[in-house]
Amino acid sequence: xxxxxxxxxxxxxxxxxxxxxxxxxxxxxxxxxxxxxxxxxxxxxxxxxxxxxxxxxxxxxxxxxxxxxxxxxxxxxxxxxxxxxxxxxxxxxxxxxxxxxxxxxxxxxxxxxxxxxxxxxxxxxxxxxxxxxxxxxxxxxxxxxxxxxxxxxxxxxxxxxxxxxxxxxxxxxxxxxxxxxxxxxxxxxxxxxxxxxxxxxxxxxxxxxxxxxxxxxxxxxxxxxxxxxxxxxxxxxxxxxxxxxxxx
Numbered sequence: 715x716x717x718x719x720x721x722x723x724x725x726x727x728x729x730x731x732x733x734x735x736x737x738x739x740x741x742x743x744x745x746x747x748x749x750x751x752x753x754x755x756x757x758x759x760x761x762x763x764x765x766x767x768x769x770x771x772x773x774x775x776x777x778x779x780x781x782x783x784x785x786x787x788x789x790x791x792x793x794x795x796x797x798x799x800x801x802x803x804x805x806x807x808x809x810x811x812x813x814x815x816x817x818x819x820x821x822x823x824x825x826x827x828x829x830x831x832x833x834x835x836x837x838x839x840x841x842x843x844x845x846x847x848x849x850x851x852x853x854x855x856x857x858x859x860x861x862x863x864x865x866x867x868x869x870x871x872x873x874x875x876x877x878x879x880x881x882x883x884x885x886x887x888x889x890x891x892x893x894x895x896x897x898x899x900x901x902x903x904x905x906x907x908x909x910x911x912x913x914x915x916x917x918x919x920x921x922x923x924x925x926x927x928x929x930x931x932x933x934x935x936x937x938x939x940x941x942x943x944x945x946x947x948x949x950x951x952x953x954x955x956x957x958x959x960x961x962x
Contacts, residue, residue, distance in 0.1 A: 715748070715826065717749045717802070718752060718798075718799035718800055718801035718803070718805070719738070719750070719751040719752070719805050720751075720752050720795030720799065720806040721795075722788050722791030722795065722809065723753060723754065723755055723758065723791070724755070724756050724809075726809045726810065727755075727758065727763075727769075728765065730753070730766075730810075731765070733811040734773070737815055739774065741818070745822070748801075749776065750776040751778070752778050752779075753778070753779045754780045754782055754791040754792075755781050755782060757783055757785020763781060780798065787896040787897070789892065789895045789898070790895040793889045793899075796880075796882070796886060796888075797886060799882050799885065799886070802826075802882060803880065803882055804885045805818075806878060807876060810924035812876065812922055812924050813875060813877035814920035814922075817919050821917065825879075828915045829880065829881050829907065829914065830903075830904075830907055830914040831878070831879040832870070832904075832916050833878070833916075833917055833919035834875055834919055837871045837872065837917075838918065842921050843920060843922045844922040845923055846923045847923075857935065858873075860942070865908070869916060870904060870916055872916070873901050874897070874900050874901075876900075878900070884912060888903050888906045891906060893948055894945065896938070899941075901942060901945060902941075909953055
């Protein structure tokens with residue numbers, strides 16, 4: 715079993731590299747599975763990209779760097795990584811690694827059994843070590859209510875935690891049908907999984923807020939709502955075609 719890790723990043727090069735060297739490499743080298751990793755520099759400025767480029771000289775050979783310019787959004791960065799993935803499963807996580815890597819101990823149990831394994835900050839057993847600021851928590855709560863009303867996901871309490879693992883063949887199908895480049899892409903992926911009756915398991919995460927996040931709650935909430943409407947209107951195009959399944 716091989717897992718491809720995808721790290722979309724925009725101008726958080728030092729933080730990502732610190733996490734890779736001190737967390738990702740030690741953890742995944744010891745996890746008992748084959749893995750590779752793709753860093754997608756989604757619109758990072760020249761200086762930040764140069765930091766990543768220099769770091770690649772010291773990172774293991776199973777790490778690669780893909781430049782994407784101009785910046786299109788986290789969803790686009792994840793899509794690029796998925797399309798380049800070669801593992802049996804593809805796992806994307808945030809550059810700040812807000813979700814503790816120990817969750818992969820539980821993820822491993824579902825590899826080969828589930829189509830999607832997603833981390834959750836709100837299901838039973840989850841723990842938030844560092845909370846978001848009040849404004850972000852209010853926006854997040856409102857978004858969860860709206861998502862529940864619009865999409866009726868069963869058994870999913872957190873669509874937006876930035877740690878998700880998919881069968882690569884299915885992930886590539888989703889990426890081909892994907893129209894959302896920004897933060898609502900998580901909802902889009904889960905909606906496609908639901909429409910195509912794919913199996914999903916949600917696991918409790920240990921999660922910490924990142925104060926350096928570039929996300930601006932007010933602007934992001936307007937864009938998020940706009941993108942959710944696009945997802946709903948695009949429903950008929952999210953069903954996988956027979957030829958897609960034939961290549962699984």
